Amino acid sequence: MKSNVNVKSRLKAKDYEILLFVRHVDSQYMEQLLKIRNSINTICDREVYCTKV
Numbered sequence: 001m002k003s004n005v006n007v008k009s010r011l012k013a014k015d016y017e018i019l020l021f022v023r024h025v026d027s028q029y030m031e032q033l034l035k036i037r038n039s040i041n042t043i044c045d046r047e048v049y050c051t052k053v
Helices: 027-038
Strands: 008-014 014-024 050-051
Touching: none
Parallel strands: none
Antiparallel strands: 008 014, 014 050
């Protein structure tokens, strides 16, 4: 189920604070967000903003 509402969520992985601005939220995407915690190598996407803590 998709939504047009922008969702701002924060995930912390290692030394990075990840700010996620998600336009479309669905179950598959949420699973990817959980995987992001374990692999910070590929988080810098067009909708993902990384800031060094």
